[in-house]
Amino acid sequence: MLVLGIETSCDECSVAVVENGRKILSNVIATQIETHKPYSGVVPEIASRLHTEWIVGVYKQALVDAGIDQSQLDAVAVTNRPGLVGSLLVGVGFAKSLAATLGIPVIGIDHIRAHLYAPQLESEIAYPYLGLLVSGGHTMIAKVTSFDDFQVLGTTIDDACGEAFDKVAKFYGLGYPGGVIIDKLSKEGDPKAFNFPKPSLHKGNNRYNVSYSGLKNAVTNQIDQFWNREYEKTPANIAASFQRTAVDILLGRLKKAIQDTGLSTVVAGGGVAANSYLRQRLESWPQVEAYYPSLTLCTDNGAMVGGIAYHYLERGDRDGANLSAYSRVKAFRHTYP
Ligand code: KG4
Ligand code: ZN
Secondary structure, X not given: OEEEEEEOXXXXXXXXXXXXXXXXXXXXXXXXXXXXXXXXXXXXXXXXXXXXXXXXXXXXXXXXHHOOOHHHOOEEEEEEEOOOHHHHHHHHHHHHHXXXXXXXXXXXXXXXXXXXXXXXXXXXXXXXEEEEEEOOOOEEEEEEOOOOOEXXXXXXXXXXXXXXXXXXXXXXXXXXXXXXXXXXXXXXXXXXXXXXXXXXXXXXXXXXXXXXXXXXXHHHHHHHHHOOOOOOOHHHHHHHHHXXXXXXXXXXXXXXXXXXXXXXXXXXXXXXXXXXXXXXXXXXXXXXXXXXXXXXXXXXXXXXXXXXXXXXXXXXXXXXXXXXOOOOOOOOOOEOO
């Protein structure tokens, strides 16, 4: 089964062709990063506008790269939740028109489930496992029991992990996206130079939750204090210390989840899963088998959408003409024709 996967939930315009849920025939990703850079963050209206301009070209390139004609496609899958609604609507509108023209099914895909599925495109990983989803919009530790089912153990109570990276970098005037820049800058710094606060572990239902606003404020105060002083070495030290603390917060909760569930397989996804320090730390845990997708599959991409869609389509799920886009994950029912 050849499934076209479309991803336009944020600032990546991506279309992929995936065979039988695993084999990536093409995965074209057109990133808008350069356009959003001057604003140090994604501007929703600009994002939707660029998706509208780019999506046809990205689609055509995905067919060329896959070496197929559109008549060979069996279904169209599209991210339809959660994300920036204006951006999602471009993908959803395009997917529905294409599916109607080709006379093939269309299916809406949850962005979070797609990220949690992404590592399956590279290694067949047995369920259940712990999913660590860390991106600019999401921070989640989940028990993943199938491609469709997961139980959220912990989430952020304020900023997402990637958002904290982006905001610290923005405050610093380092550029966008902050995660990549801080990751790189940290390599020149001492991660123990500054001791930033970590939120205390919550009890009961909240024991896996994380919080990043305290850390973000502590780091920006430190930047204020040190700006222009010891300039040569301070930025890298602050970046490295911030990164260490951000990862410590995450891994502290993950360790608890591993102890409590007895699961030792961890599958990371989302943009922050590309972080080299996070990977290094996870790899140093002796009893844990950690999987993370390669860099292009960590950040937003159409392949994870086309990949997971195969499993829904195989069990008979389809969406109808009323498929729409939602900014949040909400109670959602597939319609069956
Ligand atoms: O998954 P993604 O492409 O989009 C969302 O769904 O949010 O993730 C983007 C986020 C941004 O916050 C970016 O700063 C962060 O992932 N990111 C990183 C790294 N690469 C991207 N954060 C830390 N280290 C990295 N190497
Ligand atoms: Zn994402």
